[in-house]
Amino acid sequence: MTKWKCSICGWMYDPDAGDPENEIESGAAFEDLSDSWSCPICNCGKGLFKTEALPQAANPGKDKSDKDNSAHQPAGRTSIYKERFENVFRVAQKLTSSLHIGEVLEMIRDEARTTIPGLQEVCLLVIDPEAQHYTRPLHCAVEKQRVNCQLCKRGRGAVNKALHQASSAVCFLPDDQGGRLLENGVPKEGFAEIVFPIHEGGRPLAVLDAIAKPGAGLGEKDFLLLKDLVQLASNVIKNARSHWKMSQEKLTVDRILTHLRPFVPSTVQKIVEKDPETPDLEKKDIDVTVLFLDVAGYTRISETQTRDKVTFIIEKYFSSFLDIIYVHGGDINETAGDGLMVIFQGEPKETALSAVKSALEIRSKTMEINEELKNRFLPVEINMGINSGMAAVGMSRFTGSSGTRMTFTATGPVTNVAARIASAAKHGDILVGPETAERVREEVKLFDRGQMNFKNVRDSVEVFSLVRDSETMTPADSD
Numbered sequence: 001m002t003k004w005k006c007s008i009c010g011w012m013y014d015p016d017a018g019d020p021e022n023e024i025e026s027g028a029a030f031e032d033l034s035d036s037w038s039c040p041i042c043n044c045g046k047g048l049f050k051t052e053a054l055p056q057a058a059n060p061g062k063d064k065s066d067k068d069n070s071a072h073q074p075a076g077r078t079s080i081y082k083e084r085f086e087n088v089f090r091v092a093q094k095l096t097s098s099l100h101i102g103e104v105l106e107m108i109r110d111e112a113r114t115t116i117p118g119l120q121e122v123c124l125l126v127i128d129p130e131a132q133h134y135t136r137p138l139h140c141a142v143e144k145q146r147v148n149c150q151l152c153k154r155g156r157g158a159v160n161k162a163l164h165q166a167s168s169a170v171c172f173l174p175d176d177q178g179g180r181l182l183e184n185g186v187p188k189e190g191f192a193e194i195v196f197p198i199h200e201g202g203r204p205l206a207v208l209d210a211i212a213k214p215g216a217g218l219g220e221k222d223f224l225l226l227k228d229l230v231q232l233a234s235n236v237i238k239n240a241r242s243h244w245k246m247s248q249e250k251l252t253v254d255r256i257l258t259h260l261r262p263f264v265p266s267t268v269q270k271i272v273e274k275d276p277e278t279p280d281l282e283k284k285d286i287d288v289t290v291l292f293l294d295v296a297g298y299t300r301i302s303e304t305q306t307r308d309k310v311t312f313i314i315e316k317y318f319s320s321f322l323d324i325i326y327v328h329g330g331d332i333n334e335t336a337g338d339g340l341m342v343i344f345q346g347e348p349k350e351t352a353l354s355a356v357k358s359a360l361e362i363r364s365k366t367m368e369i370n371e372e373l374k375n376r377f378l379p380v381e382i383n384m385g386i387n388s389g390m391a392a393v394g395m396s397r398f399t400g401s402s403g404t405r406m407t408f409t410a411t412g413p414v415t416n417v418a419a420r421i422a423s424a425a426k427h428g429d430i431l432v433g434p435e436t437a438e439r440v441r442e443e444v445k446l447f448d449r450g451q452m453n454f455k456n457v458r459d460s461v462e463v464f465s466l467v468r469d470s471e472t473m474t475p476a477d478s479d
Contacts, residue, residue: 190217
């Protein structure tokens with residue numbers, strides 16, 4: 001025997017029973033039904049029905065009276081299916097009007113009282129200890145105020161019994177203390193109380209406790225209607241909990257990134273923000289201007305001052321430098337105790353000019369802070385070197401037994417020469433390489449320092465300064 005099941009609402013078409021709702025007599029094959037025929041529950045067409053094979057009856061000679069009974073029963077069953085479907089559909093429509101889990105749960109609870117007139121009271125207890133983070137205490141249907149239902153119902157025997165069940169509802173007859181578990185069946189008699197547990201992974205999240213009016217009983221239809229509402233409540237609670245957990249994970253990640261962000265070059269941050277799935281961090285040849293900054297006499301400062309004072313001095317100066325560098329589009333790539341490496345990317349002449357302007361403003365800010373702290377600390381000298389040209393900009397990987405360490409930097413002769421020029425600067429001088437000088441000479445006054453030879457640089461390098469000889473600090477003022 002083959003029955004046909006509606007894929008939308010689950011109603012079964014049984015050829016032996018027909019479809020009394022649509023005046024289809026028993027014995028009518030599904031294939032012979034008119035194309036205009038539709039499901040009596042949800043009105044979907046024939047195309048949404050699927051076959052469902054059922055085992056043949058053990059006794060082919062089944063008497064006619066049993067067959068007649070089966071022919072009449074589906075009408076009542078169809079009525080229950082239809083009422084359940086319409087009830088769930090109506091409640092689901094109401095739920096779409098609110099996004100707040102507390103309001104949604106109150107709607108579900110109140111719908112139970114409206115749908116089942118025999119109910120005296122229905123409570124939805126959210127047991128999950130973390131529920132305070134994703135919902136609120138519900139308005140009590142009896143007290144008409146917002147209360148903690150757990151204080152009222154948590155000690156109730158029916159509730160405690162249901163909490164210890166993995167999925168089964170617990171039904172209580174009048175004056176029945178033990179309760180009956182219902183695994184797959186439904187009650188055939190009137191119960192005074194039915195309690196439905198809601199679990200997730202074996203963990204109790206909530207309980208719906210339905211209590212009948214005195215003298216009334218909760219039967220099969222009531223049980224099924226409550227079960228549908230409990231399923232809605234279960235989905236709402238689980239979705240809200242899942243959303244809250246995802247939000248917490250996102251907040252945790254955001255906090256981690258907030259702490260890590262100061263250690264990551266802004267160039268890397270922009271690349272990752274642009275394409276977080278597959279950021280392109282591989283090295284590319286890019287025209288850059290590199291600025292190296294060094295605190296002269298750092299060793300003397302660290303040896304003559306306490307650790308706290310050294311930290312104060314470095315942070316005082318470097319903090320003021322950061323704003324200057326960022327205003328001109330520089331990216332602090334590397335830091336050491338006494339120095340910075342800054343990369344400027346963009347249009348060649350503009351980046352060179354931005355680096356030069358940054359250096360001059362840093363020098364001016366250094367003298368300003370020296371004046372501010374002159375009665376507390378010796379003056380600080382900041383020496384700088386700038387060079388421009390093509391460099392390999394991207395990620396360098398260093399892999400060892402403990403894992404892989406990555407750094408985003410600019411490598412090549414341009415960077416090497418910039419570092420060498422910075423080491424040659426003395427007494428607060430700002431030295432620039434020939435390519436940088438060529439790009440900014442129309443905008444900035446340059447002072448020729450002649451040819452210089454540097455370690456690991458094959459040819460001599462023509463070096464210029466942004467500072468007159470007379471404007472540099474005298475050796476007596478420095479180390």
